[in-house]
Amino acid sequence: MYTVYGMAISGNCYKLKLALTQLDQPYRWVELDILKGATKTPEFLALNPNGQVPTIVLPDGDTLVESNAILCYLADGSPLWPSDRRTKAEVLKWMFFEQYSHEPNIATVRFWVAYAGRAQELAAEIEKRKVNGYKALKVMEETLAKRPFLAGDKYTIADIALYAYTHVAHEGGYDLSAYPAVQAWLARVAAQPGYVGMN
Numbered sequence: 001m002y003t004v005y006g007m008a009i010s011g012n013c014y015k016l017k018l019a020l021t022q023l024d025q026p027y028r029w030v031e032l033d034i035l036k037g038a039t040k041t042p043e044f045l046a047l048n049p050n051g052q053v054p055t056i057v058l059p060d061g062d063t064l065v066e067s068n069a070i071l072c073y074l075a076d077g078s079p080l081w082p083s084d085r086r087t088k089a090e091v092l093k094w095m096f097f098e099q100y101s102h103e104p105n106i107a108t109v110r111f112w113v114a115y116a117g118r119a120q121e122l123a124a125e126i127e128k129r130k131v132n133g134y135k136a137l138k139v140m141e142e143t144l145a146k147r148p149f150l151a152g153d154k155y156t157i158a159d160i161a162l163y164a165y166t167h168v169a170h171e172g173g174y175d176l177s178a179y180p181a182v183q184a185w186l187a188r189v190a191a192q193p194g195y196v197g198m199n
């Protein structure tokens with residue numbers, strides 16, 4: 001069985017919960033509070049020297065980190081990680097986009113505003129990040145206006161990776177009303193078999 005070290009409010013950790021549930025893989029969840037330093041203990045740093053969740057321990061005892069790498073591992077050989085070369089690259093494109101253009105702007109703002117109580121202190125930085133966050137949403141909107149899922153006609157781990165923080169972007173003050181294709185896609189993801197919510 002897999003053991004996931006995660007934090008329930010974290011979208012990066014939720015990606016694993018959603019994928020494991022949809023892949024019908026049993027797992028044990030160990031809840032860690034990053035706000036209380038739980039990822040900086042010597043025990044945890046021995047598992048993940050980068051001191052972050054999610055961290056997954058595989059059934060053979062090996063450890064894997066980085067949410068999107070873990071998604072690729074879990075979904076390998078399943079319809080969530082298609083085998084044709086071009087679609088695979090398309091999925092990876094969106095997962096790299098998520099980590100570089102989406103997550104630092106949308107997830108980080110949500111964390112500062114809704115969980116770390118830093119909205120006032122970081123107001124100027126938050127405004128800057130939101131400009132880039134809306135840019136990322138526009139890129140998604142343009143693609144999703146043309147096809148049902150990010151990598152094409154089929155639901156993949158690219159959708160899981162980007163759904164995780166897009167569906168809670170409002171907690172950071174993002175308004176998705178100007179992104180109707182993104183909103184329709186959020187509903188399509190939530191209607192997938194085996195869907196499970198964040199909490």
Ligand SMILES: N[C@@H](CCC(=O)N[C@@H](CS)C(=O)NCC(=O)O)C(=O)O
Nearest residue numbers: 010012034051052053054066067068
């Ligand atoms: N690129 C990593 C990011 C993971 C990450 O940022 N984890 C946060 C929680 S969402 C964390 O553990 N933060 C604690 C820290 O960085 O000290 C991934 O996708 O897994």
